[in-house]
Amino acid sequence: MWHLLFLLALIIAIPTVLVWGPSLVHRLTGSTALTIDASNPIRQIPGWRVGMLLPDGLRIMPTGRNDASHVVAPKQFHDKAVQHAYWVATQIPATLNKLYCWCGCENRGEHRSNLQCFEDQMAMSCPVCQGTAEIAYRMTQAGIQDAGKIQAAVDAKWAPKG
Known part of the structure; x- marks a missing residue:
């Protein structure tokens, strides 16, 4: 009889922990996954998540590496x-570090920026990663340094339509 009660308790406890566990951890620790540096006011925007347009025209919080x-x-x-695309990444790393890549790798938690797509072999077979870098390279070569403007061009090419 106690085996059945134990099994019933597990059946109830496991889904409860999966659903409410992260919320409880957040309440106990006061931390969030998106708040890395509380001194940055952009990170305090309620409801913001990676990929959403920020006031500065970017869609990510750049990492410290440039x-x-x-x-x-x-x-x-x-x-x-592919060689050219990876070469481009070596030429404008600070710019690529500010750009959101529409390939979706960020949504899988693999990368934070287009630069990181070139820090492994992700960009080797991804036209979105390569295309984002090429747009950024051409614009910087044309004298456009504003990452928000470059992100807008990337969005026009690669963002979902509709």
């Missing part, structure tokens, strides 16, 4: 277009 130290070496790829 260099290409983690970008995969372009020469290791045989395909010239």
